[in-house]
Amino acid sequence: MDKIRLGIIGLGNIGKYHAEYLLNRKINRCELVAVCDKFLTSPEKYQSLKIFTDGERLIKSGDVDAVIIATPHFQHTTLGIAAFENGVHALVEKPISSHKADAEKLIAAHKKFSKIIFAGMFQLRTEPRYLKIQKMIEGGDLGEIVRVNWINTDWYRTEAYYSSSDWRATWKGEGGGVLLNQCLHNLDTLQWLCGMPKRVRGFCQLGRFHKIEVEDNVTTYLEWANGATGIFISSSGEAPGTNRFEIAGTLGRLVLENNKLMFTRNAADMIEFSQTAKQGFVKPDAKEEEILFENAVQPHAIMVQNFVNAILNGEPLIAPGEEGINSVELANVMGYSSLLGQTVELPMDGAAWEKKLNQLIAESKIEKKVVKVATDDFVSSFRK
Numbered sequence: 001m002d003k004i005r006l007g008i009i010g011l012g013n014i015g016k017y018h019a020e021y022l023l024n025r026k027i028n029r030c031e032l033v034a035v036c037d038k039f040l041t042s043p044e045k046y047q048s049l050k051i052f053t054d055g056e057r058l059i060k061s062g063d064v065d066a067v068i069i070a071t072p073h074f075q076h077t078t079l080g081i082a083a084f085e086n087g088v089h090a091l092v093e094k095p096i097s098s099h100k101a102d103a104e105k106l107i108a109a110h111k112k113f114s115k116i117i118f119a120g121m122f123q124l125r126t127e128p129r130y131l132k133i134q135k136m137i138e139g140g141d142l143g144e145i146v147r148v149n150w151i152n153t154d155w156y157r158t159e160a161y162y163s164s165s166d167w168r169a170t171w172k173g174e175g176g177g178v179l180l181n182q183c184l185h186n187l188d189t190l191q192w193l194c195g196m197p198k199r200v201r202g203f204c205q206l207g208r209f210h211k212i213e214v215e216d217n218v219t220t221y222l223e224w225a226n227g228a229t230g231i232f233i234s235s236s237g238e239a240p241g242t243n244r245f246e247i248a249g250t251l252g253r254l255v256l257e258n259n260k261l262m263f264t265r266n267a268a269d270m271i272e273f274s275q276t277a278k279q280g281f282v283k284p285d286a287k288e289e290e291i292l293f294e295n296a297v298q299p300h301a302i303m304v305q306n307f308v309n310a311i312l313n314g315e316p317l318i319a320p321g322e323e324g325i326n327s328v329e330l331a332n333v334m335g336y337s338s339l340l341g342q343t344v345e346l347p348m349d350g351a352a353w354e355k356k357l358n359q360l361i362a363e364s365k366i367e368k369k370v371v372k373v374a375t376d377d378f379v380s381s382f383r384k
């Protein structure tokens with residue numbers, strides 16, 4: 001095989017976005033040959049392609065080698081499993097599943113088909129600003145990490161956004177709110193750079209700013225095995241909102257804010273300095289430097305090219321699908337801990353959260369009236 005025949009399942013906001021750069025031949029050795037949506041709008045755009053209304057049919061059609069799954073989250077698991085079982089490679093949109101137990105099912109299904117490529121769409125991993133942070137952590141510039149704070153409240157969404165489709169911001173349709181949807185990318189980045197915490201205490205407000213039943217305002221305490229502590233704060237109702245990512249290590253502090261990355265480097269390890277200093281109010285000398293970077297031009301397309309290269313040449317995946325369970329677990333545990341009113345140790349019990357989620361679904365009283373909105377500004381929602 002020297003070219004991938006690709007299908008997209010789910011042609012909503014993001015599915016259409018993927019289709020556009022694929023139809024414009026931005027991905028080498030890959031041709032978009034089929035699309036699928038239960039309710040396809042503007043089919044004339046896809047006249048040259050095979051059109052399906054059922055994802056499993058597309059997968060079983062023999063027309064595609066690989067799919068991008070861009071449906072609402074719950075279908076990521078079922079369609080992902082169907083792809084693996086039918087020998088079709090899958091690039092699954094974030095989150096890889098709605099909850100941890102489903103993610104485990106998806107990963108277990110993939111394990112049986114080791115030649116099939118399973119990737120997750122975590123495009124922030126292609127962004128030079130995060131790659132620079134990763135290099136600095138791995139290179140030891142920060143020393144040992146002691147604190148990770150991410151105030152991530154610039155995911156502002158209007159009431160019209162939440163009314164725009166029936167699945168959004170419902171326990172049944174999505175399985176969570178701002179954690180599982182908007183800041184899932186940040187949660188993936190957090191664990192990719194700093195590893196998974198060992199315990200989490202979440203405080204989530206459900207429908208604080210919107211007429212929704214899931215969380216739209218979150219404050220979380222995190223603790224890692226080495227004693228590092230942190231907070232993760234998010235909101236989809238706060239304007240102007242903040243996006244400040246701060247990592248403090250024994251050798252210095254990184255701050256990413258307003259698309260600027262600053263590093264304050266300590267002249268000495270702060271703990272060694274404290275233990276050897278003869279005076280009480282001195283501090284290690286520190287020097288601030290700006291770490292320059294350019295933003296990725298089309299991060300989603302980089303992910304798709306990587307997926308294609310992984311299938312054709314075994315290129316290592318930027319985001320192996322299996323790693324997608326971590327961000328799902330973080331989103332789940334923050335909500336679960338809040339509902340329990342307790343700190344939860346990780347790895348969390350995925351079955352216990354699934355049971356709680358099913359209870360929330362059964363008790364849901366929300367009745368959604370869908371009002372379609374213009375989505376011209378969709379692309380502006382990406383860069384966080």
Ligand SMILES: NC(=O)c1ccc[n+]([C@@H]2O[C@H](COP(=O)([O-])OP(=O)(O)OC[C@H]3O[C@@H](n4cnc5c(N)ncnc54)[C@H](O)[C@@H]3O)[C@@H](O)[C@H]2O)c1
Binds near residue numbers: 014
């Ligand atoms: N990586 C990113 O930057 C990014 C951005 C936006 C959305 N997403 C993710 O993509 C997914 C879709 O989000 P969206 O905003 O495009 O949603 P959307 O509601 O705009 O689109 C979903 C589409 O899937 C279709 N659909 C539903 N069930 C289906 C099925 N079983 N088979 C085929 N089609 C089906 C719907 O008709 C709809 O057109 C979500 O999981 C979301 O988290 C990722």
